[in-house]
Amino acid sequence: MVYTTEDFNRDLAKMTELARGDKPTDIFLWVQWEMARTHRALVVFWLQVRKQFSTSAPVDDAENFLGFAKQWVRSVELHHQLEEEVQFPALNPPVDTGKSHDEHVELMQPLQAYKSYLESVSSGSESWSAYKADELTQAFIPIMMRHFVEELYILDPDALRKFIPKETLEGMRQDVAETAKVRLDPARDVPPLVTHNDDALDWPPVPWKITEDFKIPLELYQPHKGWWKYSSHPLEL
Numbered sequence: 001m002v003y004t005t006e007d008f009n010r011d012l013a014k015m016t017e018l019a020r021g022d023k024p025t026d027i028f029l030w031v032q033w034e035m036a037r038t039h040r041a042l043v044v045f046w047l048q049v050r051k052q053f054s055t056s057a058p059v060d061d062a063e064n065f066l067g068f069a070k071q072w073v074r075s076v077e078l079h080h081q082l083e084e085e086v087q088f089p090a091l092n093p094p095v096d097t098g099k100s101h102d103e104h105v106e107l108m109q110p111l112q113a114y115k116s117y118l119e120s121v122s123s124g125s126e127s128w129s130a131y132k133a134d135e136l137t138q139a140f141i142p143i144m145m146r147h148f149v150e151e152l153y154i155l156d157p158d159a160l161r162k163f164i165p166k167e168t169l170e171g172m173r174q175d176v177a178e179t180a181k182v183r184l185d186p187a188r189d190v191p192p193l194v195t196h197n198d199d200a201l202d203w204p205p206v207p208w209k210i211t212e213d214f215k216i217p218l219e220l221y222q223p224h225k226g227w228w229k230y231s232s233h234p235l236e237l
């Protein structure tokens with residue numbers, strides 16, 4: 001089935017709707033809200049990558065653009081790894097995460113093909129083609145978008161409230177934070193969340209207070225500031 005621009009916009013609108021409002025204090029609401037914020041950020045980040053395909057950036061500013069584009073793939077991979085290793089085992093059972101897992105698997109192969117292409121362009125073994133990049137991404141964007149919406153439905157707060165003890169979710173939240181600390185490279189993995197958060201002050205969860213004037217420590221932003229200039233909300237340095 002063809003996945004149209006209307007389908008894309010509808011799916012993004014659903015993520016946006018579930019990501020609305022301030023950070024919930026009720027953990028049953030928080031689980032879905034946090035996931036929706038993350039999915040929305042990944043999609044907004046994706047749109048910023050896609051926007052550059054037909055510009056001169058992939059050729060004239062190849063190192064920075066490709067750094068930004070490859071980081072997007074890494075962000076999606078990390079998100080799925082945390083789910084597979086920490087969140088799904090905590091939720092399942094009673095929540096059936098089998099379909100979400102299958103969608104991760106389905107996504108993997110075409111995502112890897114796109115990643116390999118970006119790496120080949122980076123190493124100089126292939127030249128940049130917006131057409132080829134577009135074709136490769138069309139193989140997984142529809143799967144990813146549907147997955148990003150469906151996964152939010154399985155985290156329905158009313159269903160969680162009925163079947164899962166609060167303590168399990170609190171433990172899961174802590175485990176995600178601890179695993180993220182080990183897995184994440186702060187100077188690569190945190191800036192793209194901060195610069196694709198719609199200027200929110202309550203997300204992503206970081207160990208400092210985000211304010212209008214202070215979004216992220218400069219030592220985390222500077223190492224790849226050339227990448228982040230392609231973000232939807234880069235820092236004005």
Ligand SMILES: [Fe+2]
Nearest residue numbers: 035079083151
């Ligand atoms: Fe997710």
Ligand SMILES: [Fe+2]
Nearest residue numbers: 080083100151
């Ligand atoms: Fe997922």
